[in-house]
Amino acid sequence: MHFARFIRAHEAEQICGDAIRVISKENLHTVAVIDGLGHGREANRAAQAADETVRELATQPPSLILKGCHQALQGTRGAAIGIMQLKDCQGSFAGVGNVEVRAKSRKPIKIISFPGIVGHNIRKIQEFEFIYNPGDLICMFSDGIGSRISLDEVDPKNLEESAQQLGLSYGRNYDDASLVLILC
Numbered sequence: 001m002h003f004a005r006f007i008r009a010h011e012a013e014q015i016c017g018d019a020i021r022v023i024s025k026e027n028l029h030t031v032a033v034i035d036g037l038g039h040g041r042e043a044n045r046a047a048q049a050a051d052e053t054v055r056e057l058a059t060q061p062p063s064l065i066l067k068g069c070h071q072a073l074q075g076t077r078g079a080a081i082g083i084m085q086l087k088d089c090q091g092s093f094a095g096v097g098n099v100e101v102r103a104k105s106r107k108p109i110k111i112i113s114f115p116g117i118v119g120h121n122i123r124k125i126q127e128f129e130f131i132y133n134p135g136d137l138i139c140m141f142s143d144g145i146g147s148r149i150s151l152d153e154v155d156p157k158n159l160e161e162s163a164q165q166l167g168l169s170y171g172r173n174y175d176d177a178s179l180v181l182i183l184c
């Protein structure tokens with residue numbers, strides 16, 4: 001499993017309100033894309049609180065990690081968060097708010113992030129399960145990345161470079177932008 005990420009702050013900010021965390025423990029990989037609401041210092045504070053929770057709960061199922069984040073983010077601005085776990089060709093995902101997933105995979109990966117703000121109002125946390133195969137390509141990204149993003153441009157042999165190119169091509173300057181590429 002290989003990972004490559006792109007992350008950059010809103011053009012007027014020094015500090016980023018998005019965060020990406022990848023944690024691998026043996027063959028269990030937990031990937032989080034966190035978008036603190038808005039941008040700047042308060043967005044960063046919310047994202048860091050979520051990141052800390054993801055690190056603490058990394059081996060728990062995505063829905064429980066999200067619930068943990070919901071508690072940890074009380075009193076912050078809140079965040080949109082997507083959590084994916086990958087283990088032995090079985091994947092699961094739970095998300096709240098605008099975190100999207102694209103995949104170039106042998107079997108379609110159908111995933112929905114539900115509306116809401118982690119830390120404020122979560123109407124529903126649902127875990128989606130899917131099958132992945134070695135060589136499948138998955139991208140998770142915040143809404144600072146345009147949803148026209150296409151994985152056709154990704155070169156699996158140059159994953160790091162591809163992540164930077166995607167981020168620069170599709171990133172919106174007026175929001176924090178982050179994406180993570182996963183080569184299964």
Ligand SMILES: [Mn+2]
Binds near residue numbers: 035
């Ligand atoms: Mn955003």
